[in-house]
Each structure stands twice: as structure tokens, then as C-alpha cells.
Amino acid sequence: MKFKPPHDSAWGAIVCGLVLTAILFQIVRLLVKR
Amino acid sequence: MLGNPVLGALLRWVHFVAAIIWIGHNYVNVIHHPRYQPLTLDDLAQRSERFMVLLYREHAMFRYPSIVVWLTGVGMLWQRHWLSDAFALRGYQAVIGMGSWIGTIMVLNLWLIMWPHQKKVLGFVPASPEERIRCARITFLSARTNTVLSIPLLFFMGAAEHGLVLFR
Numbered sequence: 001m002k003f004k005p006p007h008d009s010a011w012g013a014i015v016c017g018l019v020l021t022a023i024l025f026q027i028v029r030l031l032v033k034r
Numbered sequence: 035m036l037g038n039p040v041l042g043a044l045l046r047w048v049h050f051v052a053a054i055i056w057i058g059h060n061y062v063n064v065i066h067h068p069r070y071q072p073l074t075l076d077d078l079a080q081r082s083e084r085f086m087v088l089l090y091r092e093h094a095m096f097r098y099p100s101i102v103v104w105l106t107g108v109g110m111l112w113q114r115h116w117l118s119d120a121f122a123l124r125g126y127q128a129v130i131g132m133g134s135w136i137g138t139i140m141v142l143n144l145w146l147i148m149w150p151h152q153k154k155v156l157g158f159v160p161a162s163p164e165e166r167i168r169c170a171r172i173t174f175l176s177a178r179t180n181t182v183l184s185i186p187l188l189f190f191m192g193a194a195e196h197g198l199v200l201f202r
Contacts, residue, residue: 007178010068017185024132024186025200031128032201 037113045113049106052099057184059096064181073155073170078163089156097149104141107134126198133190140180140187148176 007013081089111117111134118124120131151169154161161169193200 004070005175007175007182008070010064013064013178013181014185017182020182021186021189024136025189028123028128028132028190029201031123032126 036115041113042110045106045110049103049110052102052106055099056096056103057180060177060181060184063177067174070171070174073167075163075167078157078166081157086157090158093152093156097144100141100144104137107137126201129190129198129201130194133187133194136183136187136190140183143176143180143183148173148180151176 005012007016108117111120111130116127116130119127120134123131123135151172153159154169155166155173157166
């Protein structure tokens with residue numbers, strides 16, 4: 001089966017964006033506290 | 035108050051307007067194509083010259099605002115003397131800095147990945163039907179990547195001015 005990235009669908013893109021936001025938020029929080 | 039407040043307000047105004055034009059166009063694309071549908075040969079039929087002019091104008095209407103968004107964003111950081119701290123992700127400037135990096139990636143994605151392929155898909159430059167169908171997949175993924183990136187970018191942009199408490 002051919003691989004389809006999750007953001008092939010609109011909802012997939014929104015979920016990817018929210019997960020990415022959560023990950024980057026934690027990274028930036030660590031950077032600010034450094 | 036850091037920098038010139040009048041200049042800061044004007045830059046912010048232009049930044050918002052251009053950003054809404056750019057990313058609004060991207061969101062309309064998501065509404066039009068919620069799922070990827072491969073192009074068919076029928077989709078590549080010859081269009082009228084007038085339609086091509088309108089299509090070109092429409093595409094220019096979000097490509098060029100992307101540059102305005104980037105320049106006004108950098109301008110706002112520069113006039114506050116935050117530019118180096120933001121891009122180096124130092125201190126509280128890391129919040130807007132993360133937004134700046136994401137925005138920079140989005141502009142590069144638009145101009146260096148999406149546009150060269152989009153030119154072929156839409157018939158602005160000659161390409162074989164097979165090549166146009168192949169490029170359509172790349173432009174879809176490139177545009178959708180910017181949709182994904184816009185979500186954290188808007189969060190960091192807002193949080194840098196109104197939500198620093200989240201990072202304490």
C-alpha cells in the first residue's frame with residue numbers, strides 16, 4: 001500500500017498542526033527557562 | 035517602549051493584512067480540497083487566455099504578500115532590537131523566534147518548492163501531462179504543509195504578545 005501522509009486530509013492536517021504546536025510549545029518553554 | 039511605536043503599529047497592521055491574504059488563500063484551498071484527489075487528464079484541458087490571466091493574478095496575490103509578511107515581521111523585530119535574540123531563540127524572544135523560524139520555512143516552502151511545481155501544474159510553463167500530474171501531488175503536499183505550520187505559527191505569534199505567562 002502506498003504511504004499517505006496524515007495531512008492528506010484536512011482533519012489530519014489540523015491534528016498534525018495541534019500536535020506540532022504542543023511539541024514546539026514544550027521546546028520553547030524549556031528554552032525560555034534555560 | 036522599545037522601538038518607534040508608530041512604526042511598530044504600522045508594520046503590525048501591514049503584517050496582519052498580508053498574512054490574512056496569504057494564509058486565508060491557503061485555508062480556502064483546504065476547504066476546496068479537504069482530501070487529496072489525483073489530477074486526471076481531463077483536469078488539464080486547455081483554458082482560455084482570460085482565465086489564465088486571472089489564475090496567474092490569483093496566485094501572485096498570495097505569493098507576494100508572503101514576502102510582505104516576512105519583511106514586516108523581521109522589521110518589527112528589528113525596530114525593537116529583538117532580531118538576533120528571536121532568531122537565536124534566546125530568553126522570552128524564543129517565543130516569537132519560533133514563530134519567525136516557522137514563518138521563514140513557510141515562505142521558503144512556498145517560493146522554492148510549491149511555486150516551481152505549481153507553474154507546471156497550472157500551465158504557466160510548458161510541461162507534459164504526466165509531469166503536471168506528478169507536480170500536482172508535490173504542490174498539494176507543499177501547500178498542506180504550510181497549513182500545518184500555520185497552526186503553531188499563529189499560536190506563537192499570539193502568545194509572544196499576549197501569552198508569555200504560559201512560558202513562565
